[in-house]
Amino acid sequence: MRPVNLIPPDERRDGQSPLRTGPLPYVVLGALVALLAGVALLVVTGNQISERKEEVVTLKREDHVAQERAEKLASYVQLAEMRQARLETISSLADSRFDWERVMRELTKILPSDVWLTSLNASASSSSESGSTSTEGGSGGNLRASIAGPALELTGCAKGQNGVAGFVTALKEIDGVTRVGVQSAALAPESSSAESGSSSANSGATDCRTRHFISQFQVVVAFDAAPVPATEEAVEAEAAEAETTEPPAEGTEETSATPEEG
Numbered sequence: 001m002r003p004v005n006l007i008p009p010d011e012r013r014d015g016q017s018p019l020r021t022g023p024l025p026y027v028v029l030g031a032l033v034a035l036l037a038g039v040a041l042l043v044v045t046g047n048q049i050s051e052r053k054e055e056v057v058t059l060k061r062e063d064h065v066a067q068e069r070a071e072k073l074a075s076y077v078q079l080a081e082m083r084q085a086r087l088e089t090i091s092s093l094a095d096s097r098f099d100w101e102r103v104m105r106e107l108t109k110i111l112p113s114d115v116w117l118t119s120l121n122a123s124a125s126s127s128s129e130s131g132s133t134s135t136e137g138g139s140g141g142n143l144r145a146s147i148a149g150p151a152l153e154l155t156g157c158a159k160g161q162n163g164v165a166g167f168v169t170a171l172k173e174i175d176g177v178t179r180v181g182v183q184s185a186a187l188a189p190e191s192s193s194a195e196s197g198s199s200s201a202n203s204g205a206t207d208c209r210t211r212h213f214i215s216q217f218q219v220v221v222a223f224d225a226a227p228v229p230a231t232e233e234a235v236e237a238e239a240a241e242a243e244t245t246e247p248p249a250e251g252t253e254e255t256s257a258t259p260e261e262g
Contacts, residue, residue, distance in 0.1 A: 098124055098150045098223070098226055100122055100150075102175070103122070103152070103174060103176070103223075104122075106173075106174045106175060107152075107171075107174065110170040110171065110173050110174065111167075111170070112158075112163065112166055112167055112170060114158055114159040114163045115156060115157070115158040115159075115163055115164075115166075115167045116156050116157060116158075116208070117154055117155065117156035118155050118156050118157070118208050119153075119154070119155035119156070120152065120153070120154055120155075121153040122150075122151075122152050122153075123144070123150070123151060123153075124149075124150050125148060125149060125150070126144055126145050126146075126147055126148060126151075142183070143181040143183050143220040144220050147220065147222045147224065148224075149222070149223055149224055149225075149226045149227070150223040150226050151220055151221060151222050151223060152220070152221040153218070153219075153220050153221075154217075154218070154219045154220075154221065155216075155217070155218050155219075156208065156216070156217060157208035157209060157214050157215065157216050157217070158214070158215055158217060159213060159214060159215075160187070160213050160214075160215055161185060161187070161215050163215065164182070164185045164215050164217045164219075167217075167219070168180050168182060168219060171219065171221050174221070176223045176225060176226060177221055177222070177223060178222050178223060178224040178225055179222045179224065180219060180220070180221050180222070181219070181220045181222070182217060182218070182219055183217075183218035183219065183220060184216075184217065184218045185215055185216070185217040185218075186215060186216060187212065187213070187214070187215045188209030188210075188211065188212050188214055188215075188216070189212070
């Protein structure tokens with residue numbers, strides 16, 4: 001018969017008895033791996049935080065240096081702005097100049113022989129007072145107020161209404177004229193022509209209608225294409241504003257605390 005070993009397997013003392021194993025070694029091993037991973041993650045996170053702090057300190061230092069440089073250059077920026085404002089003011093004044101000499105020269109060339117002037121007023125704008133040139137008073141009123149730019153106000157007499165119409169047509173030949181408006185054009189009454197002529201000669205009035213066929217007119221010549229000149233008030237205001245924005249002294253610097261590192 002074949003022999004049978006009746007000793008339980010766990011009590012056998014030879015090398016063939018099975019080892020006692022369980023889940024505990026695996027649990028311990030997993031805990032060690034998790035601990036190692038946590039330490040590595042903690043070290044990497046700490047390094048990243050240190051790098052970010054150093055980067056923040058560097059950026060603050062660069063920002064402080066840039067602000068100091070901008071403060072030093074602010075005076076030059078103000079100087080450039082003031083220079084640009086003055087150049088624009090000078091350019092506007094230069095562009096607003098009107099060549100009245102040329103207009104007067106052309107007026108003498110186109111003036112018909114049957115027309116004579118008793119009053120002439122040249123103004124750069126409807127609101128200008130000191131900038132106007134007049135001879136023997138000025139003509140008026142509503143037409144000139146509707147013209148913003150330079151204009152001529154002419155008062156005189158012509159032989160009949162046809163003479164006035166011819167003079168208006170001739171005025172349009174002046175270079176730069178955009179429109180010619182007739183304020184009034186009236187003939188002298190036949191019954192009182194001689195009396196009005198003698199009274200005008202004695203009193204020095206501007207009524208030049210010495211005959212019944214003579215028509216007295218008031219004409220406004222507009223130069224709408226010419227630039228409207230700047231008023232004295234606007235020029236003085238711009239100059240005052242430019243003077244108030246004077247650049248500060250270059251030697252003055254503002255002190256500021258440097259950012260703390262760490």
